[in-house]
Amino acid sequence: MSKLVVRSFGISLDGYGAGPNQDLKNPLGVRGMELMDWFLHTRVWTKMHGQGDGETGIDNEIAELGFAGFGAWILGRNMFGPIRGPWPDESWKGWWGEEPPYHTPVFVLTHYPRTPLKMAGGTEFRFVTDGIHSALEQARAAAGDKDIRVGGGVETIRQYLTAGLIDEMHLAVRPMLAGRGENLMSGLDLRSLGYAVVDSFPGERATHVIIRRR
Amino acid sequence: MSKLVVRSFGISLDGYGAGPNQDLKNPLGVRGMELMDWFLHTRVWTKMHGQGDGETGIDNEIAELGFAGFGAWILGRNMFGPIRGPWPDESWKGWWGEEPPYHTPVFVLTHYPRTPLKMAGGTEFRFVTDGIHSALEQARAAAGDKDIRVGGGVETIRQYLTAGLIDEMHLAVRPMLAGRGENLMSGLDLRSLGYAVVDSFPGERATHVIIRRR
Numbered sequence: 001m002s003k004l005v006v007r008s009f010g011i012s013l014d015g016y017g018a019g020p021n022q023d024l025k026n027p028l029g030v031r032g033m034e035l036m037d038w039f040l041h042t043r044v045w046t047k048m049h050g051q052g053d054g055e056t057g058i059d060n061e062i063a064e065l066g067f068a069g070f071g072a073w074i075l076g077r078n079m080f081g082p083i084r085g086p087w088p089d090e091s092w093k094g095w096w097g098e099e100p101p102y103h104t105p106v107f108v109l110t111h112y113p114r115t116p117l118k119m120a121g122g123t124e125f126r127f128v129t130d131g132i133h134s135a136l137e138q139a140r141a142a143a144g145d146k147d148i149r150v151g152g153g154v155e156t157i158r159q160y161l162t163a164g165l166i167d168e169m170h171l172a173v174r175p176m177l178a179g180r181g182e183n184l185m186s187g188l189d190l191r192s193l194g195y196a197v198v199d200s201f202p203g204e205r206a207t208h209v210i211i212r213r214r
Numbered sequence: 215m216s217k218l219v220v221r222s223f224g225i226s227l228d229g230y231g232a233g234p235n236q237d238l239k240n241p242l243g244v245r246g247m248e249l250m251d252w253f254l255h256t257r258v259w260t261k262m263h264g265q266g267d268g269e270t271g272i273d274n275e276i277a278e279l280g281f282a283g284f285g286a287w288i289l290g291r292n293m294f295g296p297i298r299g300p301w302p303d304e305s306w307k308g309w310w311g312e313e314p315p316y317h318t319p320v321f322v323l324t325h326y327p328r329t330p331l332k333m334a335g336g337t338e339f340r341f342v343t344d345g346i347h348s349a350l351e352q353a354r355a356a357a358g359d360k361d362i363r364v365g366g367g368v369e370t371i372r373q374y375l376t377a378g379l380i381d382e383m384h385l386a387v388r389p390m391l392a393g394r395g396e397n398l399m400s401g402l403d404l405r406s407l408g409y410a411v412v413d414s415f416p417g418e419r420a421t422h423v424i425i426r427r428r
Contacts, residue, residue: 013387013411013423014399015229173227173387175414175423179405185228186400191393197227200389202416209227209389 002140003147006157006169007066010035010206015185016178017154024082027095029181038172038205039063048101058203062170071143073102074135076156077110080125086112093117094125105142107135109156132159154182164193167213172206216354217361220371220383222280224249224420229399230392231368238296241309243395252386252419253277262315273417276384285357287316288349290370291324294339300326307331308339319356321349323370346373368396378407381427386420 011017012035019029026032039045044063046054054060081092094100099120107128117125128135139148150160160166171184190211199210225231226249233243240246253259258277260268268274295306308314313334321342331339342349353362364374374380385398404425413424 014404175411177404177409177411177425179403189393190228190391195391197389197391202421207416207421211391
């Protein structure tokens, strides 16, 4: 069966996966981009954004795995956009422009129905209003034998961890203190939920940790 | 002025500095010794405990700094022993046998007065009942221009961090999930308290992080 995985998810040393007060200017919350700083220098990122060559190395290698061969993605609504409450219209199409980097069906968790949204390059946003299990079921049907990536955000990953549904998680731990924001692990007893660290190694700008469900 | 520092303090990836349910068999709480596993292999530790040569390397180098040239130590009472409430008698003399590894005055925070306790090798436990500021003042007087190390545990370090009194902190982040226990950073906004990561580097069995007050 295909695996449900988290990849390239940046957290601070104190466990924050997003800063506070997300809005249009701060997709990852205030100072949230600092959590992604390891990723912004990689060739994966710069090629994706037409910004030149970027760096190769360990950070880049593991970032490549974060986009390799997935059959579907699952995103929380806040990762899809800054809008809260009912959709005012169909104009918001995600943070990523006309051709998002997913190239698969992307299941967006929301409380408010919306018609599916086809984008260039094979990405189709489908809005799921009946919870994380339903989203996973739909993603599995779409993905076939390919893996499914939970893109985030923090709350969505926490929900899937709490349900014991994440098979493997790669965290990029940044050497910084965020102080506030959305904490990935606070109050979650990951050990009792069956998770353990199976690998840990330094990259150029983050320590990479692989967590797996036993 | 001498600095107040934390050194060689092991935490799990999810931020725990001690396991739950400390008792005589589990000085660092249940499974707490896993947090120290990076330290138990070092030459510093094995020499201290007459267990042979031990390993040299990065973990050992930074562990050496944890015992170098301090003029005084401060410990929370739970780090001194498992006894709670008033001292039943004078028989408990710490976890470390007749010659503790401190070789300086050690100020033990407690709510219950007790006469000072001279040990072999220059360690003297002095019991402070009027709070962390008083303990620091006494430690400064004893240390002269040498630095002072807060040995732990978690709650004691958190109190000194909250008061903005720690100048520098070395954490050894172990690639493991503790799940439960005493969390060092949970609910503390270290960034707003003026702390930042100034260095981070991999050792053999832990990632070492240096945090400093701006």
